[in-house]
Amino acid sequence: MALVSDPPLRHVAIIMDGNGRWAKARGLPRTVGHYRGAESVRKVIDRAVEHGIGYLTLFAFSSENWKRPLDEVRDLMGLLRFYLDREVKLLIDRNVRLNFIGDRSRLSSDMRDLLDRSVERTRHCTGMVLTIAISYGGRAEILAAARELAADALAGRVDLDGLDEESFGARLQTHDLPDPDLIIRTSGEQRISNFLLWQLAYAEMIFVPTLWPDFDEAALDAALAEYKRRERRYGAV
Template identity: 60%
Template structure:
């Protein structure tokens, strides 16, 4: 985790043979519904095409050398969508967990799921447990699926755990700091995202990794998620490399 007072300044070159991909890329996958509507199709068709985009993006991220890829799959607020749409999304999730995990494992990709797992059905939780166990030792890349996830809820839950530890005498109130709270988030064992991408032209982060995104670079692209390709990912990473990352410090040119 990076300290807020880190004075390191870094300039990274444009994407190319000598440039490294960001260690952690996170993506807010948006636009499935609009993709389907534009074609006169039901929203389910957009979600199905979105799964194809996930497959392409995971492979592209692995090829580009991304260490951790996090995808915002289903938010806490998405439970308020029509029951039929939620049911279709859960069906797609089951299909993905049953059909894709073997390929992830073969590619050396570790799967992690973060979010409020208690809200998911028992069979989905079993599939997740089996997938995390199967891929747990893989090191080529970590794929994090944010599922039934909301960042405010995550932070509140972490604060409650801190309060419980203080009340039980396991932790002094004076010992509560950024590291203590970070260690109680779903992402405690993961690096903070370097780059967050949102598709579909919307320019907000929608309750996604609020704590972890403190120093992330944000890139918003117009492409609807089902149309997202390796070229779009490369373009976002190229934009990332053109940014000057100061982590709160200043340089002579910006004073």
């Protein structure tokens, strides 16, 4: 059942922020906030499917998050394992195809294998594409694409005179995704924190005060309704 979006948004990206502050406000360990945040992930995925959104991208763990205490990083990776073990079957039931972006070199080999298996299990799904950004940084992504381009140019495999935005974008990890129409950040912070720097050039931005564990179906509905009230000109009059 389509809800707000008519026609549906193609791509919504969300910076899921506020798990730690949610837990701190309740005198709970940060880990509890992360687990409650995982429940919000499920709610938002289900609602996005109902809205007919084609692509949903969630910023789960940034390249900067490796600076957090080792115990918290270990807990976050354990939560990801728990989520994938439990939720992939539900994604398949909803015809959702799973995708990951980010620097896998910093992940353990068993985590990389788990990501690959999860992607493979949903490869046949033809509905919404759910992309989870793990160990991801926008600057690093652009730099990696530039290095690849430079190597190809030095080897004579690419003509720089023919380079344009589309051909450069094809070298990014998101090459098979449309650019986001809308980015939502929770927790009241108003920055994009090195997320999809190239891809967000013309995205509408909505910053909400709600902490991520409290972000639910109604909160997503409200953000999409706000998006519909905006007029997108892409630089035109």
